[in-house]
Amino acid sequence: MKTTITTVFAWEVLDSRGNPTVACEVGLTGGARGTASVPSGASTGTFEALELRDGGTRYGGKGVRDAVRNVNGPLAAEVYGMDAADQELVDAALQSADGTAGLQRLGANAVLALSLATASAAAAAAELPLYRQVLAPDESPLLPMPMVNIISGGAHAGRALDIQDLLVVPVGADSFAEAIEMAWRVRRGTAIVLDQMGLPTALIADEGGLGPRLPSNRAALDVLMSGIETSGLRPEIDIAIAIDVAATQFYDAGSKRYRLEVDQRDIAAEELVTELATWCAQYPIVSIEDVLADQDWDNWPHAAGVLSHIQLLGDDLFVTDRERLARGIADGVANAVLVKPNQTGTLSAARDVIEQARDAGFATVLSARSGETEDAWLADLAVGWRTGQIKVGSTMRSERTAKWNRLLRIEAELGPDARFAGAAALAPSNEPLHQSTDHRNLVPSTPATETRDQPCD
Ligand code: 2PG
Ligand code: MG
Numbered sequence: 001m002k003t004t005i006t007t008v009f010a011w012e013v014l015d016s017r018g019n020p021t022v023a024c025e026v027g028l029t030g031g032a033r034g035t036a037s038v039p040s041g042a043s044t045g046t047f048e049a050l051e052l053r054d055g056g057t058r059y060g061g062k063g064v065r066d067a068v069r070n071v072n073g074p075l076a077a078e079v080y081g082m083d084a085a086d087q088e089l090v091d092a093a094l095q096s097a098d099g100t101a102g103l104q105r106l107g108a109n110a111v112l113a114l115s116l117a118t119a120s121a122a123a124a125a126a127e128l129p130l131y132r133q134v135l136a137p138d139e140s141p142l143l144p145m146p147m148v149n150i151i152s153g154g155a156h157a158g159r160a161l162d163i164q165d166l167l168v169v170p171v172g173a174d175s176f177a178e179a180i181e182m183a184w185r186v187r188r189g190t191a192i193v194l195d196q197m198g199l200p201t202a203l204i205a206d207e208g209g210l211g212p213r214l215p216s217n218r219a220a221l222d223v224l225m226s227g228i229e230t231s232g233l234r235p236e237i238d239i240a241i242a243i244d245v246a247a248t249q250f251y252d253a254g255s256k257r258y259r260l261e262v263d264q265r266d267i268a269a270e271e272l273v274t275e276l277a278t279w280c281a282q283y284p285i286v287s288i289e290d291v292l293a294d295q296d297w298d299n300w301p302h303a304a305g306v307l308s309h310i311q312l313l314g315d316d317l318f319v320t321d322r323e324r325l326a327r328g329i330a331d332g333v334a335n336a337v338l339v340k341p342n343q344t345g346t347l348s349a350a351r352d353v354i355e356q357a358r359d360a361g362f363a364t365v366l367s368a369r370s371g372e373t374e375d376a377w378l379a380d381l382a383v384g385w386r387t388g389q390i391k392v393g394s395t396m397r398s399e400r401t402a403k404w405n406r407l408l409r410i411e412a413e414l415g416p417d418a419r420f421a422g423a424a425a426l427a428p429s430n431e432p433l434h435q436s437t438d439h440r441n442l443v444p445s446t447p448a449t450e451t452r453d454q455p456c457d
Pocket of ligand 1: 040041042043044045155164165207244246315367368369370371
């Protein structure tokens with residue numbers, strides 16, 4: 001067999017924040033090789049799988065030599081002789097080598113590096129691009145709708161705002177390439193607006209977004225709206241807004257209240273939801289992520305009731321975890337899930353969560369982390385897994401453009417066969433993303449936002 005794993009080699013590299021992360025190469029009997037490197041979050045959810053760091057003084061404690069040793073030692077020993085083409089079996093072996101639920105022993109960064117490099121080697125052996133390798137046999141590739149960061153706050157921008165991400169969804173785009181150009185226009189328009197306000201535009205946040213200091217969280221929305229207008233695109237029809245509140249970051253579990261530093265307010269969950277509902281009524285918002293904290297389960301059903309007209313996305317809430325998503329589905333607290341492979345540790349576990357979400361009628365958004373590398377596997381996974389949406393950051397910084405550029409290439413290469421998920425991928429009216437649907441007609445004839453343009457309260 002040409003796809004037997006014969007070599008595993010991991011080493012330490014730097015991510016886009018300059019912090020160490022794990023890279024890995026897997027070699028197969030037939031000579032094929034695959035490499036991968038793993039990303040790292042800053043606004044991490046409390047319940048994510050473990051990112052193993054060395055501690056001590058080297059790299060301020062952020063070194064990953066232990067994780068690298070775990071790949072080259074116990075994890076490699078586990079997969080030698082296995083068939084790289086059987087991803088599920090390899091991932092099950094990696095999971096059982098660790099033996100804990102959150103990969104607490106060997107580290108999710110170690111496990112994911114090997115899981116991804118295995119997929120990449122199997123694709124090389126089959127002489128297929130990764131997106132074809134991970135595609136189900138009866139399905140065809142689907143380019144995702146991008147959710148693009150324009151203004152950053154929270155942990156990605158020195159807490160210049162409490163809200164973490166203000167993003168755009170180019171709902172009027174008919175192709176991925178058109179969507180990226182539209183997002184580029186809004187980013188440029190927003191920079192022009194900030195410049196006119198006398199604010200620096202060179203303050204670039206971790207994901208390439210603008211990181212201005214503004215007087216309030218709402219002021220950031222107003223700047224974004226002006227940016228959309230300056231771009232010449234139409235709010236709602238061409239461009240809609242998405243927000244990642246990342247509320248876990250400003251939640252006080254003791255008092256169970258939310259501290260908005262920029263607004264100088266200390267509010268209860270209900271008030272935060274009311275505030276967001278008001279924004280939904282006043283701005284063309286189609287998606288809100290982590291509206292409440294990951295420990296605030298009790299208040300999520302209220303948020304879901306009030307905000308059910310838009311895409312309610314769980315990131316820190318679900319942490320790409322089957323059990324947490326199952327609870328979210330049962331409690332009806334959201335209608336979409338953000339999927340980050342390093343929150344769970346293996347490709348198979350991430351894919352499982354996508355299937356689980358689809359079966360429940362949830363929309364899926366594959367997401368990068370705020371600390372990324374130049375590796376572009378995320379783009380291939382979005383297309384091959386038909387996630388419908390992708391969140392990568394802004395339209396600049398090479399670790400971000402690596403993913404956009406990969407998607408641009410895939411769309412260009414597919415030519416007339418390229419299918420773009422379009423606005424119909426967004427919950428709550430998301431189209432099923434299984435192949436049974438003909439995605440040529442996924443972009444609705446009326447702008448998708450018209451159906452969602454109802455007050456959220
Ligand atoms: C998020 C991600 C990406 P981080 O919260 O959605 O924007 O951030 O990788 O820091 O968790
Ligand atoms: Mg998030």
